Amino acid sequence: MNAATSSSLGQGSYTTRPPTPAEKLARWLHWPAAIVAMLAALYLVFVVYATGQAAWAAGLLVLFTAGFYVYLSRGGFAWRYLFPGVAGMLVFIAFPLVYTAQIGFTNYSSTHLLSEARVREYLLEQHDAVEDQVLAYSLHASGAEYRLVLRAEGETAPRWVSPPLALRAGKPLRVEATPADAATRPGGAALSLPELIQHREALSQLVLVLPDKTELHYLGLREFGPVKPQWTAHGDGSLTRTADGAVFKPNRDTGFFQTATGETLQPGFKAFIGVGNYARMLFDDEFRGPFLSIFSWTVVFSALTVVFSTAIGMLFAVMLNWEGMRFRTTYRTLLFLPYAVPGFISILVFKGLFNQNFGEINAILDALFGVKPAWFADPLLAKAMLLIVNVWLGYPYVMILCSGLLKAIPADLYEASALAGASPATNFLRITAPLIIKPLAPLLVSAFAFNFNNFVLIALLTDGRPDFLSTKLPAGQTDILVSYTYRIAFRDSGSDFGLAAAISTLIFFLVAALSLINLRLSAKAQK
Template structure:
């Protein structure tokens, strides 16, 4: 224990020696840091060797910044900011940039791989040389096995392999030799046992004495193979069967060959290529795509706006009514009106889906009993849109009601007392006092509600799934689809998984919602003044 004088001359204080645990932590600090660095470098190296140089570079920069911030004195001030900034980059900025980048490509279910990977895949294709194919049988020899090869019309083996362990792993070349006189083989394995060693057999390359290499062709055959394609220095591929040359077309994302009659033969699979603003141009200038897209965009705006308008009107009306002190059972009414907000939304949507069923739903049963009609809620576009608005307003008005109830409490009672002395009616009180005083602080929240409904995927997916569809469209599109459900349909359902086009639409949605967010911030700033 050391005694130290106080710099202010007010006595002394003592410093305790570090405990055993503190000394242990200090001793393990740098070894643990070195282990973490080595682990990070190993991860970066693994990603780089897999061919993802850009990912490896980004991860290396992130790890380097993290180690600098937490291991050096110069980065001390950033230690509390770094986790938030790193999370924002990884979970917000990176997905956004990656999605925007996909929007400039032809990435789809037919263009999943890069050009180099497609070329490698095609060059790996082989054809068997049928006249030289040999059958084989597998024979146990203790813990190991021997391969015996013979032609179909032969009973005795022509070639034998040395004993093999048959473990799956890297390709293995095995030299064959003629069987020695008097050598006896065990009975061949049955097909069921042969299947168990299929993976190990597929890794074998059998080499005959004349250096001919035999490759695995199936559960019963080995034989020599020849490549289907040969590569040229300019990146083109030549088909060995007929010598036709296929060159990469980076506009369409396929290896193509133009025939003398003008037709084009393409190879599958296609490759991912940069196509610039083609996806965005398609939205604007492709008439067959632009029609449904503009209709869906218009319906998205109308759906969001009408939902906010009706939910606000109903929610505000209920809030004003429940604010009346003389109403009996106000608590009971407030609880009942709050229930749509308390019940999980997806349950309410599925309940409404049953209620609106044309043949068995309670709503049509009531309409049929009263008016003799059974509306086709899910088949008629106008009725389907009306149904969506009804359900969405039902789910949304409690939120507005709660907000307005709180805002009404902040309005001074003196204003209503003065209005009553002047003989004003309840409608005058609402339009002259209540509405002007609550609409200003409510406006930013209504903009947020508009942005939420702009991307209300769950309602569309569970209630109508975008149906009924437009007729005679290039891409399947539903008349009740909104932009987000239409994007999902393009990317993952029945439109050929066109990820590039879906990413372009997603980028457009981002900018639209970002503009709404800016409006929201402006309105919030004005509401605070």
């Protein structure tokens, strides 16, 4: 049966058509394109592995293998639409979470950036010049190449001459120098200092070997000389300082090479410290005090914001639901404006309004009561200011939600209540509040979780100030956990990434718990 044959199936029939040229080309290119993609993926894995990131290379290999299996085999056909979402979740959600949690068990910081092996390698690369054997040099053009002439300091007669050199940057070069005589001396004039600077990179990779096997290294724009290493490595990982014989061993608890007397070397190295960062939160008195205060303030700030926003938003929604109110649409529009204006603009406007010396709020308070509160200097006033601004930004959201929920309440209930002679307060407490609080509860939990991580408000309005006094790590009295974590990781606390990662992991579990509560409440609300 050829491609144009028709077959009967019951009362219907189907006709197969011959493939178009484009379809034929796609079939021919299918496997060549797949092979090219596989080779490109393998090359990327190899490049990552060559940089020393074996774990990352293994992860990429697993990801690429799964992708090619799903899209090139019939067995993975059912996963073709799910694979992008699952892969994206693993790469952009699961991996950052695991990586952050892993950093929380290390001492990773600005003073412990490198691995132990890299720190040891860096120290072993340190050399000192042998001062009494340093030779001055000059560089002379020899056709398209160059020759070095070496002489002792203060002498005019050359001692050693190099063979003609190409001096290509990025190419290490090791050559033998010969004694200078009339036949080997270059005839051209020595290059000037600006010309020497142009060849500095190539000269820094040049090693000249004298007949007695002494090796001369580049020491600067005017000198070559032998060098001696500052450190000697041992099989147990320790290093000995050649100047005085002091032995430094890697201390994996502190992340430094140290002597028995406690002398340390910089830089430090990243080391696994277990639950050390979490123990600091609980048992380090100088850290625990500010941390617990910030944690408590974070919970209070989030809870009070939700309470006040809900109360004000629900009040406005009930008032605007009154059919007899004149200009109701105008009021609704005006009350909605804080939600329509971008949040960061409103925050910056309020920052100017609360300015102690020039702000309009203090100008009004001074005119009425003769006071100018220090909103940004007093901790209690700063916290009150944050709550005022956050409630201003948050109540329109609750008002909109409650307005929609009020429309779903049957009017018959209010009519029956009116016949019974109930007051508006009774209507609200017995009818309105019970009927809207249940579907509103999951959204309020979400609002609590949002304000728990409301970094933008803190950063733009107070920046966490005023600070606690005499603390080991700088901490602000208006900081919440997320802004405190940012300060520890990137601002004025020595970039303690390990501690910041531990706090971030704690925040994740707290927000995850709130999310579970939200899901439970949502499930109950649907019943």
